[in-house]
Amino acid sequence: MTLNSKQIVLEIKRLAQNMGEILIMELCGTHSQTVAKYGLKQLLPKNINLISGPGCPICVTDQYDIDVIIELAKNDIPIAIYGDALSLPGSSASLEELKQQSKQIFVIYSTPDALKLQKDYPNIVFFGIGFETTTPMTAWAIKQGLTVYSSHKLFPPAMNVLASSRDLKIDGFINPGHVSAIIGTKIFQQFKLPQVVTGFEPNDVLLAIKTLLQMITNNKHQVINLYNRLVKESGNVKANDLIYEVFEISNARWRGLGEIPNSGLKIKEKFRKQDAEYIYRDIIKKFQQNYAPRKSACICGEILQGIKKPIDCPLFKKKCSPTNPQGACMVSVEGTCRISYDHK
Amino acid sequence: MCLAIIGKIKKITKEISIVDINGIEKEINTSLVDIKIGDFVMIHAGFAIEKITQQEATEIKNDFKQ
Numbered sequence: 001m002t003l004n005s006k007q008i009v010l011e012i013k014r015l016a017q018n019m020g021e022i023l024i025m026e027l028c029g030t031h032s033q034t035v036a037k038y039g040l041k042q043l044l045p046k047n048i049n050l051i052s053g054p055g056c057p058i059c060v061t062d063q064y065d066i067d068v069i070i071e072l073a074k075n076d077i078p079i080a081i082y083g084d085a086l087s088l089p090g091s092s093a094s095l096e097e098l099k100q101q102s103k104q105i106f107v108i109y110s111t112p113d114a115l116k117l118q119k120d121y122p123n124i125v126f127f128g129i130g131f132e133t134t135t136p137m138t139a140w141a142i143k144q145g146l147t148v149y150s151s152h153k154l155f156p157p158a159m160n161v162l163a164s165s166r167d168l169k170i171d172g173f174i175n176p177g178h179v180s181a182i183i184g185t186k187i188f189q190q191f192k193l194p195q196v197v198t199g200f201e202p203n204d205v206l207l208a209i210k211t212l213l214q215m216i217t218n219n220k221h222q223v224i225n226l227y228n229r230l231v232k233e234s235g236n237v238k239a240n241d242l243i244y245e246v247f248e249i250s251n252a253r254w255r256g257l258g259e260i261p262n263s264g265l266k267i268k269e270k271f272r273k274q275d276a277e278y279i280y281r282d283i284i285k286k287f288q289q290n291y292a293p294r295k296s297a298c299i300c301g302e303i304l305q306g307i308k309k310p311i312d313c314p315l316f317k318k319k320c321s322p323t324n325p326q327g328a329c330m331v332s333v334e335g336t337c338r339i340s341y342d343h344k
Numbered sequence: 345m346c347l348a349i350i351g352k353i354k355k356i357t358k359e360i361s362i363v364d365i366n367g368i369e370k371e372i373n374t375s376l377v378d379i380k381i382g383d384f385v386m387i388h389a390g391f392a393i394e395k396i397t398q399q400e401a402t403e404i405k406n407d408f409k410q
Binding site for chain 2: 110229
């Protein structure tokens with residue numbers, strides 16, 4: 001650790017002396033990884049509490065959306081997914097299990113890879129997961145003719161739910177890093193809480209905590225951008241324009257947070273020929289008639305809200321592990337349970 | 345989902361550019377940014393999501409080395 005980090009920690013301790021219990025939520029799974037990997041919680045005074053929010057897009061994907069994709073795969077429709085989604089537990093099976101049963105499931109790195117696969121598998125469906133960071137890539141691919149089932153989500157509406165939560169009194173947010181690179185920082189000004197946008201190195205996160213404590217001390221509800229080497233106030237205008245050329249805002253279901261108004265992105269009617277929800281509406285309608293989501297003791301939903309911790313779950317490190325995940329929070333490397341499993 | 349890497353633009357062909365990522369040349373979609381040869385970009389899921397200055401790229405690379 002550099003001297004600079006020590007100085008920041010000393011300043012955090014000095015500020016914390018005059019404070020009660022403080023709750024800071026980090027909203028990006030990669031920040032949660034940095035916190036765990038470098039043991040940052042251990043460096044903080046006891047009254048400064050860091051909790052992870054719903055910053056892992058795989059984790060917040062609703063069980064219904066996962067089960068629809070699994071149903072499409074069962075109907076012999078080729079599926080392209082980002083790697084993290086492969087082990088997501090479905091109500092009847094995971095995509096990984098279906099792959100082992102010779103169903104056509106393809107893990108891709110980027111949407112252009114899915115377009116290449118489309119040459120051999122013309123009816124391939126890409127499972128569009130993610131926040132504003134990955135949505136432009138999906139929008140671009142839809143314009144090129146890729147068929148997509150969209151589970152894309154907008155992050156600010158989820159922040160609104162958390163900021164007004166009765167179960168949690170959050171004192172400050174560490175805002176999502178690369179989501180901010182796309183949507184900019186201005187949009188966060190609607191939340192009357194201290195907020196910091198920061199990078200992903202340990203010093204970046206420590207500096208964010210120190211900055212938040214200064215704002216809390218001075219009762220300032222601002223958005224301070226410490227990641228201005230990448231994040232601009234207006235974000236990436238081209239990327240945003242592309243998103244809204246292809247998608248329209250809709251309500252969306254989030255694991256743990258339930259249905260959040262205006263937090264989802266639905267493919268516009270103009271691109272209906274690339275919308276798997278429309279193309280396979282008969283399969284989906286039939287599936288809905290007998291749909292029963294899996295029952296599990298998994299508490300991923302409460303963990304995503306910051307109400308419970310992985311250690312509170314009866315399955316954690318027992319029945320549930322990265323090789324046998326029982327819930328979405330253990331699947332992704334950015335999931336709170338997975339991070340807790342890997343770094344303790 | 346915030347995993348990203350820095351690359352330097354070597355060759356531009358419409359939406360696709362050849363980008364040098366730590367000495368390895370890779371095709372990246374650069375349709376979301378306005379770039380020219382020699383620019384540095386932050387890459388996420390096969391797309392450049394933002395252009396950064398050489399100084400900023402060096403700062404970030406130094407962060408990774410620490």
